[in-house]
Amino acid sequence: MAKKFPPGRCTHCLNFFDKLTADHVFPKSWYPESTPENLEKWQIPACHRCNEEYGKIENDLLQRIGLCLDPIEISSLGITDKVLRSIKPEYATSKKDRLHRQKKREKLIRSLMPRNQVPQEAFFPGFGAPSDRNILGNFVVRVPKAGIKALAEKLVRGITFIVDNRFIEKSHFIDLIVADEKSAQDLIEIIRRFGDQYHKGPGIRIGRAVAQDNIDSAVFEIEIWRRFRFYATVEPRESS
Ligand SMILES: [Zn+2]
Structure with a gap:
């Protein structure tokens, strides 16, 4: 169920709004079918615009990355099928829906490339x-880095809000x-020694360590579907 948030700030743009929406830190559709039903899915306050913009980015990423997952891996169970x-x-419920699906399909096909034309260093780790x-098969799909960057930023803001308010x-x-x-390795070691781990079912794991001298600085390890793994840091803008 969607949480209700009183008037306040949007976790993403930080502006004040009278009306806030409940934004899922990890999109609802990203939780694999193996997720326990009673798992609490993290929700944070977001303005309508930020919620909608991130929704589009997340959908696009899901479409692309979902195709690269192992369809029977328990940590991403059902994700590839959903995509x-x-x-x-043929699953369309209306004419409009049918067109929408076709457009999505064409867009995805346009982002495919033959595997042998892609240098090894261009692959996302893992x-x-x-x-x-x-x-x-012998094709690979392009994933926009800007989308992953936006996702990382959203997750870091969201997790910080959930854990530290x-x-x-x-x-x-x-x-x-x-x-x-x-x-x-160094970053993982810091998180392992000084940080905390958060699990959201079999599909999502987060490691986070906060600097002792500045609680606003932190390092994150984010692992989704045991496969899609990246790191993020939060640092002061001007280093003194
Ligand atoms: Zn906002």
Whole structure:
């Protein structure tokens, strides 16, 4: 059920609104079918505009990344199927819906590329190896970095609000770090030693460590579907 938030600030743009919507930190549709039914899905206050804008970005990412997942992996159970259904015109409930599905399908097809034309370093960490169970076969799908950056920013703001009941003010900025586990070793070690882990069912895991001398600075590890993993930092804008 959607939470009700009293008038206050939007977690994302930080402006004050009389009316706030309940924004899911992790989109509802991203939770795999293996998620326990009674799991509390984190919700945060957001203005209508931010909620809608992030909704579009998340949908686009889900479409693309969903196709690259293993359809029978328990941590992402049902995600690939959901994406496939959403682009099949035969599931349409109206003429408009049918057109919408066709458009989505065409857009996705346009972002496909033959695997052998993509250099290894262009793959998102964890997605470079071909798999028998990958429905894309010899194709790969382009994922916009700006979308992942926006997602990282949203999740970091959301998790900070949930855990600390705080906003990340304009004095700080959020940086996305795309790295494989080996390159991110130092960061992972800091989180493991000094941080906390949060699990949201089998599909979502977050690690977070906050700096001891400045609670606004933090490092994050975000892992979705055990596969889509990235890191983020929150730092002061001007280093003194
Ligand atoms: Zn907003």
